[in-house]
Amino acid sequence: MSNPPTAHKAELTTCPHRKHSSLNLSSPLPVYTGHVATINDVARLAGVSPTTAKRALREPELLHPDTLKKVQDAVRTLHYEPDQRAGALRGGQSRTVGLIVASIVEPFFAELARCIGRTLHAAGYSLILSENEYSSERDLDELKLMYGQRVSAMIVRPGYGEKSRDHLLRLRERGVYIVEVDYHLPDAPFDYITLDHRGSIRMAVNYLRDLGHTRIAALGTYHPLIHPELRSRTFPEAMHALGLTVPETYQRVMLLNEDTAYDLTRHLMTLPTPPTALLALNGTQAAGAYRALRELGLRPPQDVSLLTVDNYSWTALVDPPISVIEQPVERMGTEAARLVIRALEEGPGDQPTQLELPGRLIRRGSCAAPTTRSISTL
Amino acid sequence: MSNPPTAHKAELTTCPHRKHSSLNLSSPLPVYTGHVATINDVARLAGVSPTTAKRALREPELLHPDTLKKVQDAVRTLHYEPDQRAGALRGGQSRTVGLIVASIVEPFFAELARCIGRTLHAAGYSLILSENEYSSERDLDELKLMYGQRVSAMIVRPGYGEKSRDHLLRLRERGVYIVEVDYHLPDAPFDYITLDHRGSIRMAVNYLRDLGHTRIAALGTYHPLIHPELRSRTFPEAMHALGLTVPETYQRVMLLNEDTAYDLTRHLMTLPTPPTALLALNGTQAAGAYRALRELGLRPPQDVSLLTVDNYSWTALVDPPISVIEQPVERMGTEAARLVIRALEEGPGDQPTQLELPGRLIRRGSCAAPTTRSISTL
DNA sequence: GCGACAGATGGCCACGTGGCCATCGAGGAG
DNA sequence: CTCCTCGATGGCCACGTGGCCATCTGTCGC
Numbered sequence: 001m002s003n004p005p006t007a008h009k010a011e012l013t014t015c016p017h018r019k020h021s022s023l024n025l026s027s028p029l030p031v032y033t034g035h036v037a038t039i040n041d042v043a044r045l046a047g048v049s050p051t052t053a054k055r056a057l058r059e060p061e062l063l064h065p066d067t068l069k070k071v072q073d074a075v076r077t078l079h080y081e082p083d084q085r086a087g088a089l090r091g092g093q094s095r096t097v098g099l100i101v102a103s104i105v106e107p108f109f110a111e112l113a114r115c116i117g118r119t120l121h122a123a124g125y126s127l128i129l130s131e132n133e134y135s136s137e138r139d140l141d142e143l144k145l146m147y148g149q150r151v152s153a154m155i156v157r158p159g160y161g162e163k164s165r166d167h168l169l170r171l172r173e174r175g176v177y178i179v180e181v182d183y184h185l186p187d188a189p190f191d192y193i194t195l196d197h198r199g200s201i202r203m204a205v206n207y208l209r210d211l212g213h214t215r216i217a218a219l220g221t222y223h224p225l226i227h228p229e230l231r232s233r234t235f236p237e238a239m240h241a242l243g244l245t246v247p248e249t250y251q252r253v254m255l256l257n258e259d260t261a262y263d264l265t266r267h268l269m270t271l272p273t274p275p276t277a278l279l280a281l282n283g284t285q286a287a288g289a290y291r292a293l294r295e296l297g298l299r300p301p302q303d304v305s306l307l308t309v310d311n312y313s314w315t316a317l318v319d320p321p322i323s324v325i326e327q328p329v330e331r332m333g334t335e336a337a338r339l340v341i342r343a344l345e346e347g348p349g350d351q352p353t354q355l356e357l358p359g360r361l362i363r364r365g366s367c368a369a370p371t372t373r374s375i376s377t378l
Numbered sequence: 379m380s381n382p383p384t385a386h387k388a389e390l391t392t393c394p395h396r397k398h399s400s401l402n403l404s405s406p407l408p409v410y411t412g413h414v415a416t417i418n419d420v421a422r423l424a425g426v427s428p429t430t431a432k433r434a435l436r437e438p439e440l441l442h443p444d445t446l447k448k449v450q451d452a453v454r455t456l457h458y459e460p461d462q463r464a465g466a467l468r469g470g471q472s473r474t475v476g477l478i479v480a481s482i483v484e485p486f487f488a489e490l491a492r493c494i495g496r497t498l499h500a501a502g503y504s505l506i507l508s509e510n511e512y513s514s515e516r517d518l519d520e521l522k523l524m525y526g527q528r529v530s531a532m533i534v535r536p537g538y539g540e541k542s543r544d545h546l547l548r549l550r551e552r553g554v555y556i557v558e559v560d561y562h563l564p565d566a567p568f569d570y571i572t573l574d575h576r577g578s579i580r581m582a583v584n585y586l587r588d589l590g591h592t593r594i595a596a597l598g599t600y601h602p603l604i605h606p607e608l609r610s611r612t613f614p615e616a617m618h619a620l621g622l623t624v625p626e627t628y629q630r631v632m633l634l635n636e637d638t639a640y641d642l643t644r645h646l647m648t649l650p651t652p653p654t655a656l657l658a659l660n661g662t663q664a665a666g667a668y669r670a671l672r673e674l675g676l677r678p679p680q681d682v683s684l685l686t687v688d689n690y691s692w693t694a695l696v697d698p699p700i701s702v703i704e705q706p707v708e709r710m711g712t713e714a715a716r717l718v719i720r721a722l723e724e725g726p727g728d729q730p731t732q733l734e735l736p737g738r739l740i741r742r743g744s745c746a747a748p749t750t751r752s753i754s755t756l
Numbered sequence: 757g758c759g760a761c762a763g764a765t766g767g768c769c770a771c772g773t774g775g776c777c778a779t780c781g782a783g784g785a786g
Numbered sequence: 787c788t789c790c791t792c793g794a795t796g797g798c799c800a801c802g803t804g805g806c807c808a809t810c811t812g813t814c815g816c
Contacts, residue, residue, distance in 0.1 A: 426765080427766045428767090429766055430764085440763085440764075442765090445764080445765085467770095467771050467772065467773090468770070469771085
């Protein structure tokens with residue numbers, strides 16, 4: 001390993017398209033020479049043709065060992081790194097994959113991004129990241145920007161609505177492989193990987209019911225158009241399946257963030273007939289709900305049982321620790337990335353891959369049988 | 379807005395470089411035609427030359443209104459989106475910026491990524507994301523991959539070590555603008571934006587001292603080479619400045635993650651002379667420390683005071699809520715992105731921009747004067 | 757009537773790479 | 787000696803765009 005000196009070249013190559021050129025040469029700062037080594041520079045230095053030089057990278061077995069070595073030395077000296085854009089321009093396939101999550105600060109998506117990124121990175125792909133905040137309009141913007149970069153595939157938590165779907169379909173027609181994660185647009189033909197939302201909600205309701213609860217409220221949006229999200233939609237079904245009903249007063253139409261979950265929880269718990277069990281449909285809602293309960297002086301599980309989706313680390317830290325339904329995030333991310341790699345390297349399969357992975361119930365301390373105290377709030 | 383039918387074109391254009399071509403035509407799935415509209419297609423459809431077509435996008439004022447309209451219609455019909463790669467290849471400047479964080483699941487970095495992404499996106503840039511897990515080796519990999527995509531700038535939380543610095547310097551020589559965030563490599567000439575680590579740790583120590591604490595332990599790595607991180611390094615200084623010392627038994631050499639913070643906390647609190655105040659140097663350590671305290675049955679602030687860096691949402695949820703030093707994450711992210719945009723659009727400034735932003739102490743319930751009980755554990 | 761001029765449009769090349777075909781020399785078979 | 791083969795290397799073009807210069811057609815001033 002010949003370590004080249006890190007002293008900064010002071011030479012100023014005249015480079016027409018770099019605006020950096022107008023530099024104060026007396027400045028103590030290292031200058032931006034802006035010269036990028038190409039395969040031609042490598043070839044010149046090695047004293048071979050560009051074709052030979054590039055073969056050293058892609059088909060080294062075709063070269064004479066001596067030639068190979070000369071080129072490899074030149075590559076090291078110049079720190080040559082192939083320009084993926086140029087390759088993609090010519091060859092069709094770009095080594096970039098787009099990921100659009102709803103919100104990167106949501107730990108679920110952060111973890112998802114990590115697993116996707118790791119798997120793709122190991123296969124030599126770069127990841128372009130963006131957020132859509134569950135909005136179809138934002139989606140459109142992000143999709144266009146990513147398509148401008150000619151990503152070869154996209155992993156999307158789609159926003160709700162026709163616009164996203166139509167645009168995704170158009171991208172697909174142009175050869176971009178699409179995978180949905182976390183949410184699947186109805187009637188869309190894409191591969192997807194989501195939680196088994198239905199099954200998980202059923203599991204949650206069954207669990208609470210088995211503990212003896214009948215007055216169960218879910219923090220969710222009971223409106224199939226505004227927020228056509230599966231967990232909310234499934235909850236009443238799961239209740240009915242057990243012969244239970246969801247009182248009108250428990251149903252609100254609202255978006256899912258921490259503050260609205262807080263408001264909703266306060267509202268629910270101060271009703272004349274409050275629920276004896278609360279089901280938070282994701283980790284962010286859970287935080288709002290927990291805060292509201294604390295402020296109201298209500299303590300799980302004596303005053304109310306609390307069950308949430310998403311095994312966020314803080315749920316184990318509070319007292320009592322909160323029972324959760326954990327999503328198989330790591331598997332979702334890894335599988336999504338694998339689907340992408342497979343599609344790009346082997347072409348799309350004949351059959352769509354549409355996975356709904358089961359959630360896992362983790363019993364901690366926040367759920368118990370309804371106490372006379374919680375019932376008597378009636 | 380003429381909404382084109384979303385029916386899938388069944389035509390199979392023979393496209394030599396798409397491997398997708400071998401498709402089962404009887405498949406009910408929409409096929410990947412793989413045809414991407416170029417500016418030439420737009421020109422052909424509009425009945426003008428490619429030059430005129432592209433002028434409609436970049437210099438529309440030069441065109442005859444009728445011609446302009448024809449081209450714009452064609453663009454809409456074909457859903458033409460310029461290929462940024464080809465433009466960058468020719469023009470030098472790519473519209474892609476690399477971001478390397480230490481760990482995207484760390485809420486600090488997630489929030490940072492969000493703010494950076496938003497600002498860059500608004501200016502029309504795409505963001506390539508990667509993680510280095512604080513490691514210089516990982517850094518190298520990621521940097522190479524990103525440089526392969528010819529990012530025009532990089533925002534990096536650098537890994538520790540010479541390797542990262544040398545490679546970053548090389549990238550800089552090649553015209554990539556570099557900004558460090560969260561951590562600044564010693565002697566590196568890059569622009570950076572970090573917390574005022576020194577000032578924040580001093581503030582923390584002063585605060586605890588003012589409450590009456592003298593036996594203060596920081597969860598950190600007291601080793602300038604293994605983990606040359608500023609907060610750990612500053613802590614003993616800040617103590618000495620107040621005439622306090624850090625006992626040998628409080629000093630451990632370990633990496634900063636939740637589990638090791640947990641172990642360290644257990645170790646510290648079971649010493650013959652345990653600290654009366656704990657300072658967790660980041661949010662992840664705080665979680666480990668909090669868990670350890672709970673398991674030991676120690677309750678802040680009576681049994682020990684707990685102060686942490688990073689205002690993570692769970693710190694306000696637990697009982698008592700934890701006092702924290704908040705980092706100005708949003709400002710850090712936005713400023714870093716602005717630096718990038720400025721450097722790319724106006725060239726690098728003459729003077730380096732090196733910002734150390736102050737932290738903010740948020741007093742909650744986890745810090746108080748040492749009680750006889752906590753002291754008497756002696 | 758002629759040149760100057762400007763508005764409107766088109767032709768052409770280069771960017772760095774991958775793929776394809778051409779070339780060149782050595783060595784073996786007939 | 788010739789033809790063929792094969793190993794090793796080189797030349798050339800296309801990808802989609804941006805930048806530059808060329809062209810063409812009126813119109814206006816003298």
